[in-house]
Amino acid sequence: MAAKIFKQGDEVAVLDDSFSGRVKSYMGSRVVIETTEGFELEFAENELVKLHNATDIKSFVSSQSMGRILKEKEEPKKRSFVKEKKSKKDGFVLEVDLHIEKLVPNKKGMSNYDILTLQTETAKRQIEFAMRNRMQRVVLIHGVGEGILKAELDFLLGRYDGITFQDADYQKYGLGATEVYIKQNPDR
Incomplete structure (x- = not known):
């Protein structure tokens, strides 16, 4: 089994959404977080980013892929409707x-x-x-x-x-x- 990236109490943000919370536990390979609104939600590790510590983020995601993720979040995708x-x-x-x-x-x-x-x-x-x-x-x-x-x-x-x-x-x-x-x- 792979090493767990997050530990209980870590503050995390959800990559593809606009909310954050604290890590409560792991449920199998999924991370259970409690949002700031008090809801418990499950995510895969790669859907979360640890807050307040840049070195932890760099160990989680290489700086190149982090740049790509941030760029994707900032630039709206071109859509054809x-x-x-x-x-x-x-x-x-x-x-x-x-x-x-x-x-x-x-x-x-x-x-x-x-x-x-x-x-x-x-x-x-x-x-x-x-x-x-x-x-x-x-x-x-x-x-x-x-x-x-x-x-x-x-x-x-x-x-x-x-x-x-x-x-x-x-x-x-x-x-x-x-x-x-x-x-x-x-x-x-």
């Missing part, structure tokens, strides 16, 4: 995935209202982008869920002139997508 697809038969179709995991790297701390607002604002921004760039079709991938986002999208799309919409192709997208048709004004 707009998928473009071309088909000879259908012309250009802008596909917008509105699943929250595609829009933000971490949804912790976001209320359901915040999530729904971000999703509807993204849909609105992409529809207006398509209108400005004279795109005729947009597919909004919203998922099935409880239907709240779909209802919000139906309300949003109903407010635009020159737009019709319907459920997208079931074989291609399943039940969780809406296809938007934008009527182009020829004198623009």
Whole structure:
């Protein structure tokens, strides 16, 4: 069995989260910590960093990999939530995935209202982008869920002139997508 990196009472921080605590014990190979809020949580050793002592951190992680970890935490990862697809038969179709995991790297701390607002604002921004760039079709991938986002999208799309919409192709997208048709004004 490998030597344990942490001992009872060590103050540690969780690498991929925004909380810290004290080491209570080991449960097998997992470290049990008590957070500052009083919750007991289990983590793998490589998910924790000891606080207040730089030499312990260097023995835990080499300085090169520590630099990489810190850089990953500071720089947001580039994400693509707009998928473009071309088909000879259908012309250009802008596909917008509105699943929250595609829009933000971490949804912790976001209320359901915040999530729904971000999703509807993204849909609105992409529809207006398509209108400005004279795109005729947009597919909004919203998922099935409880239907709240779909209802919000139906309300949003109903407010635009020159737009019709319907459920997208079931074989291609399943039940969780809406296809938007934008009527182009020829004198623009």
